[in-house]
Amino acid sequence: MAEITTRIPFVDLKAQYSNLRDEMNAAVLEVLETACFIGGPIVERFEQEFAAYVGAKYCVGVANGTDAISLAAKAAGLGRGDEVLVPANSFFASAEAISNAGATPVFVDVDPVTFHMDPGLAAEAVTERTRAMVAVHLYGRVMNLKPFEKLAAKHNLIIIEDCAQAHGASIDGNPIGASGRLTCFSFYPAKNLGAYGDGGAVTTSDPELMQRLRVLREHGSPARYVHSTVGWNSRLDSLQAAVLLVKLPHLHGWNRSRREHATKLCAALEGSAILAPAIPERNQHVFHLLVVRCSERDELKRFLHQAGIETGIHYPVPLHLTEAYQSLGAPGRGAKPIAETLASEILSLPMYAEMSEQQIVYVIDALRAFIEHRHLSFPAEFAWPETLAN
Ligand SMILES: Cc1ncc(COP(=O)(O)O)c(C=O)c1O
Numbered sequence: 001m002a003e004i005t006t007r008i009p010f011v012d013l014k015a016q017y018s019n020l021r022d023e024m025n026a027a028v029l030e031v032l033e034t035a036c037f038i039g040g041p042i043v044e045r046f047e048q049e050f051a052a053y054v055g056a057k058y059c060v061g062v063a064n065g066t067d068a069i070s071l072a073a074k075a076a077g078l079g080r081g082d083e084v085l086v087p088a089n090s091f092f093a094s095a096e097a098i099s100n101a102g103a104t105p106v107f108v109d110v111d112p113v114t115f116h117m118d119p120g121l122a123a124e125a126v127t128e129r130t131r132a133m134v135a136v137h138l139y140g141r142v143m144n145l146k147p148f149e150k151l152a153a154k155h156n157l158i159i160i161e162d163c164a165q166a167h168g169a170s171i172d173g174n175p176i177g178a179s180g181r182l183t184c185f186s187f188y189p190a191k192n193l194g195a196y197g198d199g200g201a202v203t204t205s206d207p208e209l210m211q212r213l214r215v216l217r218e219h220g221s222p223a224r225y226v227h228s229t230v231g232w233n234s235r236l237d238s239l240q241a242a243v244l245l246v247k248l249p250h251l252h253g254w255n256r257s258r259r260e261h262a263t264k265l266c267a268a269l270e271g272s273a274i275l276a277p278a279i280p281e282r283n284q285h286v287f288h289l290l291v292v293r294c295s296e297r298d299e300l301k302r303f304l305h306q307a308g309i310e311t312g313i314h315y316p317v318p319l320h321l322t323e324a325y326q327s328l329g330a331p332g333r334g335a336k337p338i339a340e341t342l343a344s345e346i347l348s349l350p351m352y353a354e355m356s357e358q359q360i361v362y363v364i365d366a367l368r369a370f371i372e373h374r375h376l377s378f379p380a381e382f383a384w385p386e387t388l389a390n
Contacts, residue, residue: 008350008359010310011190015354020246027242037238046241047201049248050185053168054177056203058210061236062217065164065186068200069097069134071234072182075202075212076158078103078132084160085125085133087117088318088339093186094136094162095319099328106130107320109336113278115139115291115346118338119147126151132158137166139314140192140258140288141280142176160184164200165288167193168255172282180205187236187244192258192288193251195240254353258287261355265290268364272371274300289314290351297345300370304349307366312348 017024031042043061051059062068078084079102086095086105095105108125111118115138122133133152135143145159152159161176163169164186169176177183187199202213215222220231262285266276275293279285291314294300301311318339320330333340350363 004306004308006362007308008310008355008363010312010348010350011352012354013189013194015352019354020250024243024246027246028239031238031242034238038235040238042238042245043236043241046236046245046248049245050201051203053175053248053251054183054203055175056177056180056183057205058207059201059203060210060213060217061241062200062202062213063234063236064198065162065184065188065200066093066097066100067217067232067234068164068184068186068202069093069160069162070101071213071216071232072160072184072202073098073101073103073132074216075209076132076160076182078158081129082131083127083129085117085122085130085157086319087134087136087138088320088336089115089315089342090134090136090138090162090319091164091315092319092322092324093164094134095325098134103131104129105134105319105325107318107325107330107336109338110342112338112342114141114143115342116141116143117148119151122148123151126155126157130155130157132160134160134162136162136164137169137176139277139291140166140169140286141277142166142169142171142283142285144171144283145179158182164188164191166286167191168251168284169286170284177203182209187240192255192286193244193247196243197237197240199236199240199244200234201236255284255286257353257355258351259285261351261353261360262287262290264360265349265364265367269367272367273374274367274371287351289348291346291348293342293345294347295345296374297347299374301347303370304363304366307362307369309363309366310350313343313346314348316343318343 047059047061082103083106084098084103085108087110088107089110098105108117108122137143161183163176163183183203185201187195216231217234220227220229269276304311
């Protein structure tokens with residue numbers, strides 16, 4: 001059997017750094033020289049530039065994306081006894097942040113095509129205690145918020161947008177965040193716009209909410225040693241802001257590259273047993289993750305691993321079935337059938353802006369080889385096709 005020597009990582013942060021090395025090193029050194037590590041002009045500059053980028057008036061830098069959602073919930077006045085609709089398929093933090101703010105996540109099943117919260121089911125989940133919803137722009141695909149805005153208007157609900165995976169995405173030419181409502185970002189290193197540590201932000205165009213967020217992130221303190229409320233210690237630090245300032249001008253190009261890679265990979269899967277996501281025209285999906293569906297997902301994952309291709313699963317356990325929310329009384333297996341099916345069928349393919357043409361072709365060849373050989377027993381006596389072995 002021919003030996004596979006190619007390795008395609010799931011993300012490649014080293015490739016990104018090597019393209020930015022000189023500029024990045026200078027920016028980090030500048031922070032060290034100024035010794036201004038928390039707050040100050042670099043954080044303020046990033047907040048201004050990021051607010052302008054997403055089309056909101058204000059940006060409040062915080063310690064991570066989870067805190068961004070918790071602080072947004074607190075700033076919106078959510079707390080004990082309030083129910084918040086959260087999609088059953090998302091990263092744990094979309095719900096955890098709501099719990100940490102003292103409110104109760106209520107899980108809603110998702111749409112089988114977009115994988116976003118299903119608006120009809122969201123309407124059914126509203127009770128007299130429902131106060132808000134977390135709209136997660138999952139995988140980098142913008143949610144169509146129109147039906148949720150109608151629902152929000154009918155029941156006086158707050159929409160908090162979880163944009164942790166969708167920096168720079170837009171719909172009908174409107175960037176995410178331009179709505180001016182509470183929009184939450186994570187700058188976890190592997191995100192489309194990632195720091196070199198934890199970081200996050202909330203953008204809004206509401207001056208009152210901005211002011212509340214600034215106080216909440218800083219020990220509930222509107223001025224030094226004045227504490228008007230019990231807040232948090234959740235600040236974006238200057239080193240992370242400096243890193244993000246270097247990266248922000250590249251975000252648009254990186255997102256374009258991700259879309260181009262995704263377009264090629266999805267086109268290669270058209271009509272096959274591996275279901276690729278639709279690439280929406282009016283929605284500039286930024287492919288934080290390229291998630292495909294396959295009824296033989298575990299086999300496919302194993303096959304790609306054998307070919308040297310790293311993949312991920314986002315997410316293997318729907319939120320209502322996590323141990324944490326089961327112990328808090330969330331409904332059991334069978335309650336959110338779409339999210340539960342997806343959890344066993346979805347696979348995230350490698351995706352990063354710096355992927356080379358050769359790497360994309362390699363992944364496409366491996367996917368085609370799987371489709372061709374899926375009825376053979378694998379991996380026992382499988383022989384790699386010539387195109388993959390090297
Ligand atoms: C959808 C979603 N929401 C929230 C978060 C939380 O962000 P952080 O890891 O910065 O706390 C993440 C990050 O992984 C995420 O993917």
